[in-house]
Amino acid sequence: MSDSSSNAKPEIVLSPCVGVCALDEDDVCIGCLRSGQEITQWGYVDNDGKRDILKNVEERLRNSN
Template sequence: MTKPASAGCVTAATNSWVKCWRALPWSNPVPTLSLKSSDAAGETIVSPCRRQCCLDDQDICLGCGRTLQDILDWSKADQPRQRAICTAAEARLQQRNQVP
């Protein structure tokens, strides 16, 4: 079982305990945030955050698929690192959706 974050609560979801921050009723579905950064080529990388922040027992967000460390590193990460975070997060979400 995980401990709740100081601003959140603990909720049972998909047969495991997860750490969740305020889940607002008007937050479903929520578009991706507009935290953007541009590289020299003008490419914009948008944060994968969906404002559905709930961490499972492995500290992976159920909303966007990023690890807690990925979330903390996002604002300081360069473009290649942000792309890697997005790719890994998407793979985690797809893997979670395939589990029966």
């Protein structure tokens, strides 16, 4: 009997980038709503870190309305 957990692929957390890369006066991208620092960190953080960044994006989206 094989262990299916050893064959499981890690979940991929997709970038929110939409190809509109311009930071506003608050250092937040007008396309994806990540801060400049979050954009820089994206390639280095693990999936949990990426989810934390996405929570910040969701919060900014809620506050922008």
